[in-house]
Amino acid sequence: MKMKYAFAFTLCMLLLIVGVGIAAAAEDVAVSVSGVTDSGWTAIAAAITMVGSALAAGWGISATGVAAAGATAEKPEVFGRVLIFVALAEAIAIYGLLIAFMLWTKI
Numbered sequence: 001m002k003m004k005y006a007f008a009f010t011l012c013m014l015l016l017i018v019g020v021g022i023a024a025a026a027e028d029v030a031v032s033v034s035g036v037t038d039s040g041w042t043a044i045a046a047a048i049t050m051v052g053s054a055l056a057a058g059w060g061i062s063a064t065g066v067a068a069a070g071a072t073a074e075k076p077e078v079f080g081r082v083l084i085f086v087a088l089a090e091a092i093a094i095y096g097l098l099i100a101f102m103l104w105t106k107i
Contacts, residue, residue, distance in 0.1 A: 046100040053096020060089030 068082035 023085040026035050040104055042106065049096055049103060050100040053093050053099075057090060057093035059098070060087060060092060 064082075064085045068079075068086055071082050072079045
């Protein structure tokens with residue numbers, strides 16, 4: 001179980017480093033005091049938003065998916081109702097992607 005969290009943390013840090021590097025290389029602006037440009041901070045915010053929403057959606061889908069499978073196995077007529085809960089958990093990832101794109105385009 002701890003291995004999954006270590007992998008997720010490593011992946012988040014890798015995405016963060018790559019995002020800052022791409023943003024710094026793409027734009028030649030004055031470097032702030034901390035050494036990260038404004039577009040670098042935007043890339044960091046977009047990466048944190050996307051990774052956080054993806055992890056939350058995965059956690060939510062795994063929890064509701066197991067409950068939905070159990071409920072459907074006991075009563076097959078509730079399949080449509082439990083499918084809605086899985087779709088709501090999946091919407092978290094879509095909202096995170098939308099916010100990340102809005103951050104990236106600075107809307």
